[in-house]
Amino acid sequence: MTDSGESSWREALLTYRKPEVLALVFLGFSAGLPYLLVFSTLTAWLRDESVSRSAIGFFAWVGMIYSVKVIWAPIVDNLKLPRLHAVFGRRRSWMLLAQFGIVAALLGMSWAGPERLALLSLLAVMVAFSSATQDFAIDAYRIEASAVVHQAALSAGYILGYRVALLVSGAGALYAAEYFGWATSYQLMAVLGCVGVLTTLIIRRPARELEDQNQPLTAPETSIKRQRLKFSQLFIEPISDFFGRNGRFALFLLTFIAVYRLSDITMGIMANPFYLDMGYTKIEIANIAKGLGFGLSLLGSFLGGLFVVRFGLLKTLLLGAILVAATNLTFAGLALLGPDLLLLAIVIGLDNLSGGIAATSFIAYLSSLTDTRYTATQYALFSSLMTLPGKFTSGFSGLVVDGFGYSYFFIGTACLGLPAVMMVLILIRRQLRGH
Numbered sequence: 001m002t003d004s005g006e007s008s009w010r011e012a013l014l015t016y017r018k019p020e021v022l023a024l025v026f027l028g029f030s031a032g033l034p035y036l037l038v039f040s041t042l043t044a045w046l047r048d049e050s051v052s053r054s055a056i057g058f059f060a061w062v063g064m065i066y067s068v069k070v071i072w073a074p075i076v077d078n079l080k081l082p083r084l085h086a087v088f089g090r091r092r093s094w095m096l097l098a099q100f101g102i103v104a105a106l107l108g109m110s111w112a113g114p115e116r117l118a119l120l121s122l123l124a125v126m127v128a129f130s131s132a133t134q135d136f137a138i139d140a141y142r143i144e145a146s147a148v149v150h151q152a153a154l155s156a157g158y159i160l161g162y163r164v165a166l167l168v169s170g171a172g173a174l175y176a177a178e179y180f181g182w183a184t185s186y187q188l189m190a191v192l193g194c195v196g197v198l199t200t201l202i203i204r205r206p207a208r209e210l211e212d213q214n215q216p217l218t219a220p221e222t223s224i225k226r227q228r229l230k231f232s233q234l235f236i237e238p239i240s241d242f243f244g245r246n247g248r249f250a251l252f253l254l255t256f257i258a259v260y261r262l263s264d265i266t267m268g269i270m271a272n273p274f275y276l277d278m279g280y281t282k283i284e285i286a287n288i289a290k291g292l293g294f295g296l297s298l299l300g301s302f303l304g305g306l307f308v309v310r311f312g313l314l315k316t317l318l319l320g321a322i323l324v325a326a327t328n329l330t331f332a333g334l335a336l337l338g339p340d341l342l343l344l345a346i347v348i349g350l351d352n353l354s355g356g357i358a359a360t361s362f363i364a365y366l367s368s369l370t371d372t373r374y375t376a377t378q379y380a381l382f383s384s385l386m387t388l389p390g391k392f393t394s395g396f397s398g399l400v401v402d403g404f405g406y407s408y409f410f411i412g413t414a415c416l417g418l419p420a421v422m423m424v425l426i427l428i429r430r431q432l433r434g435h
Helices: 009-017 019-037 040-048 053-067 069-078 084-112 114-145 148-180 182-192 194-202 207-213 220-246 249-260 262-268 271-277 282-311 313-337 341-369 372-394 397-404 406-416 418-432
Strands: none
Touching: 019 040, 019 084, 019 114, 019 148, 019 182, 019 194, 040 053, 040 114, 040 148, 040 182, 040 271, 040 282, 053 069, 053 114, 053 372, 053 397, 069 114, 069 372, 084 114, 084 182, 084 194, 148 182, 148 282, 182 194, 220 249, 220 372, 249 262, 249 341, 249 372, 249 418, 262 313, 262 341, 262 372, 262 406, 262 418, 271 282, 282 313, 282 341, 313 341, 313 406, 313 418, 341 372, 397 406, 406 418
């Protein structure tokens, strides 16, 4: 350490060699693996097996589980699992329960297949519920595993693992399905889910959890009072604080949060069925939509951060909203022109680039709305509101495609982006007036 208390570059780099950081890479992989397997990869499987687009659209509602996971967060945070808790502790016991649920449900999905659509949907719900539960446990483990100074490195390890998992469950699953079939592909994904199980068995209990375990037990009445206080701190105080700071304008802000990503989330569920219906192979989709798209999404995220610094947050939000709506129109054009790999690469590239800019700037905006006393809870509520309307409306996307065709569907999703554009303009005008 230097005299000022800052770490040297060498000490900072050595942080990434800590066992906790390495563990978060593998836990991030475990967290990211299930997401696409109940979203875009699943829709590709369903459409490849000739499931109707209307039915595929309703599978978008499985993703709503991620949007409402804050509801059972206090249970994961406080409930001790019988027997498992004594052996593994609070965080690792919940992680193991969720990871076994993911692996079992993925194996069940490989057995059920589109031929047993009702069972497949229930198993997809089980994957999503277990995955959302695992997210809580891993986040809690990350926070308790090391000091604040190391949290950025832990987060970086987690994000790296998560991104790799998205590639594996996206492009990797499509490659496996092309060469071995969809059932085998999901079985391979289930085997990869064991990465999280093995990591959880190897890692140690967080030091903070061990300290809490050694604290003396409180009386039942005191415990009840503490739970009531915790509920108030978790839900009531953060909400009342937000309305107290923003007054009636809080309703406008909440509406803006709900509609900003409505356009791209609604469109997303039909992307893979669209590619397959256009005649592209699973390998082509994997190479372009997952490979090229992944890289340009990262570039878009980088540019989003750069634009926020250079031009300001609200102007970047406006740019992102306009670009997302405009790129949905390019999908409509692609639907009319017919299959062309170069055009597909251009359209997907623009879509992921604009999505990265919009998502990065919007995350920054949501963060700016939080109070430092309630950052985690307010951000969790905002992020849930951000995705829930889009997940709900995307459930009807298949009905729209079956009724009017892909081109009109994409034009419709572009129109869903117009309220976000108008509301950002209102925010800019309000800022110029000094509010």
